[in-house]
Amino acid sequence: MEFPFDINQLFSERVSILDQTIVAGRKAAGRPHLQAHIDTVIDELGKASAKAQQLPASITSASKLQSQKHQLYLLKNREMNGGRGVVVGFLKVGYKKLFLLDRQGEHVEAEPLCVLDFYIAENLQRYGYGLELFDFMLQHKKLEPLLMAYDRPSPKFLSFLAKHYCLTPSVPQANNFVVFEGFFLNRSAGQLRKVPLRKPDGEIKPYSLMEREVVHQEQRARPWPFAPPHSPQRSVSSQLSHSLSVGSSPSRLPPRAAAALAPGGNRDQSPQSPLIERCRERRTSSLNRSHLGFH
Helix, strand or coil: CCCCCCHHHHCCCCEEEECCCCCCCCCCCCCHHHHHHHHHHHHHHHHHHHHHCCCCCCCCCHHHHHHCCCEEEEEEECCCCCCCCEEEEEEEEEECCEEEECCCCCEEEECCEEEEEEEECHHHCCCCHHHHHHHHHHHHHCCCHHHCEEECCCHHHHHHHHHHHCCCCEECCCCCEEEECCCCCCCCCCCCEECCCEECCEECCCCCCCCCCCCCCCCCCCCCCCCCCCCHHHHHHHHHHHHHCCCCCCCCCCHHHCCECCCCCCCCCCCECHHHHHHHHHHHHHHHHHHCCCC
């Protein structure tokens, strides 16, 4: 994505990490006109992402980033646009408290790192930029994608996760978030807490971005496949759950592919397994090939 100002002047690193301060580096600090350009970049990226996902409004903007405890990873290409650089895309993540359903249909409270928005400019897709950006975030967070939650991922994003990280199938949920096999198995008891079906003061509501519709049916009926056979709830919930899973992906991995916990001191510990190692080797090879090609 090109802009009528010098991107390299705004963002000194290939991948810049922005948070509530929205300061990309020392060059922009204390210089209002440069800070205004950074705000413009974030706003335009948010609009482009919303358009690509066919959302009615942007879920990423400079003002939203300033008011939320999220992080935005911004990837640029320094050489393009006559040496002034272009913005390739961005990835926004943040921790959210969620009420999820495990494989047994039990409600579990968790606060995982969530992918909230992910966009690569249409003319720069299929050059390995998305994998480069996503891997950068994982290394920065010291986290495996299996332990993350994904806020309404598009079919293209689900295919991306299945191809590069072997994330399939998903565990059906009644809210907008998607989690995958192994999410519940690879967390300590302190990270997951089972919650009662109903709170004394009302129903448990699923958490999501305020711009997206709230699902009001979470506690009234369990989603497919947990509802009893031939029940109206099973029919309705099945449509919702299938829309959030990788049901159309070419391959599904069996539940035994879930990895075991590895020691570590991070907020979310990273599991290790032969499956994860094979996926890591495969995407490392893909990254190496992309670095030899277009940049």
